[in-house]
Amino acid sequence: MRIRGRTLSALLLATALGVSALSVDAFTAVASAPGDAPAVQAAARSHTGHVMGASALPSGDDADGDGYIPANPQVTGVTPSQEVPPQAYFHEFQANCSVTHTAPDDPIVYPGRPGASHDHTFMGNTSTNAHSTTASLTGGPTTCNAPADSSAYWMPSLYKGDQRILPVGPQVIYYKSGVTDYRSVRPFPRGLRFVVGSPMQTAQEFRSHKGFVEGWECGDSFFNVDFPASCPSRPDVQLNIRFQAPSCWNGLYLDxxxxxxxxxxxxxxxxTNDNMCPASHPVALPMIEFKMAFPVNGDMSQVRLSSGRGYSFHYDFFNAWEERTLKALVDHCVVGGLQCDTRGYDQNHPERGAVLNADHRLP
Structure with a gap:
């Protein structure tokens, strides 16, 4: 176990809080920052249960436990596209998925360690748990509209008091282009995984995050970094959030x-006003956007996330799409400049057809 670059105070603090030494990296920045000890301890306590960089043991896809999972093959020699494509306002499709279960597991941050995380609400693959790997997820049962999408999606659970509030029905997960040259977007490599946002972010960090779209909203209340004090008590009002993921990959590692x-x-x-991938991460992939709706309104004073305040919202993605189907949807809808539904059909361009049949499968 390496402790290079960690401070002794962080190690002692983590030990005192009952946090594994494997999680010390995430505490180091907090413990080394200016401020008094109580503030540091309070910050550390508030984030125990989901510490970034905590998986430093051999498990799952990470055989040597160093936290790096190489892509096979690695993608090299790519130059970020600076070209301006034909005008297309939309370049996206949807992968709508329903909630499957909840559990204090996180196979990305805490692989092989059931119960180590705060509570998560899972969507997509019904088998997702702390032991999930690329192999275990691939081809597994799913609540996504397309049976080929065995990917795992999860986020911190939302509560009102002690009652867990689960999204009802399929939730909208967009796959879109984050770069101007939508023609350069390619499918996710199987096994790619990442965390979007952080349970440790401050309100200002959440608001200024590059993935921030509209924050928390309900009724006529928008751009909230924390939960609104109240929402209209009407059957048609739900608490919503939209948040976008990074879409440029270094081509080298799945994690x-x-x-x-x-x-x-x-x-x-x-x-210009054009978006492109940075040279350090030259491979353009689909940009995932969560659009979640929680059936809660009225007095919101007791609403919280399992990770803390509203601005601690974050989510995880573990790709396990069947590769031919994902490529067909990306090529037709994203690269093709269309606004597709879950079947890869753009109602504004019926002449372009659909990718999937009525059962959401490749013909």
Missing amino acids: TPDHQSHMAYPVVKPG
């Missing part, structure tokens, strides 16, 4: 120790 640094958000091309 990294912090579960984020192998991915990056697009950057603006100098002198």
Whole structure:
């Protein structure tokens, strides 16, 4: 076990809080920052149960336990596209998935350690648990509209008091282009996984996050970094959030120790309003956007996430799509500049047809 670069105070703090030494990396920045000890301890306590970079043991797909899972094959020699494609306002499809179960598990941050995380609400693959791997997820049963999408999606559970509030029905998960040259987007490699956002982020960090779209909203209340004090008590009002994932990949790793640094958000091309991938992460992948709706309204004073306040919202993605189906949807809808539903059909361009049949399968 390596402790290079960790401070002794962080190690002692983590030990005192009952946190594994494997999780010390995430505490180091907190413990080393200016401020008094009580503030540091409070911050550490509030995030126990989901510490980024905590998986430093051999498990699942990470045979040597160093946190790096190499892609096979690795994608090299890619130059970020700076081309301007034909105008297409939309370049997306949906992968709508329903809630499957809840559990205090996280196969990305705490692989092989059931119960180590705060409670998560899982969607998509029905088998997802702390022991999930690329092999175990691939081809597994799913609540997504397309049977080929065996991917795992999860987020911190939402509560009102002690009552867990689960989204009802299929939740909208967009797959879209995050770069101007939508023609350069390619499918996710199987086994790619990452965490979007952080349970440790502050309200300001949440608001300024590159994935922030509209924050928490309900009724006529928008752009909230924390839960609104109240929402209209009407049957048609739910609590909503939209949050986008990074869509540029370094081409080398399916995961990294912090579960984020192998991915990056697009950057603006100098002198333009065009988005492109940075040179460090040149491979353009679909940009996932969660659009979640929770059936809760009225007095919101007791609403919380299992990870803390509303601005601790984050989510995880573990790709296990059947590769031919994902490629067909990406090529037709994203690269093709269409606004597709879950079948890969754009009602504004019926002449382009659909990718999937009525059963959401490739013909």
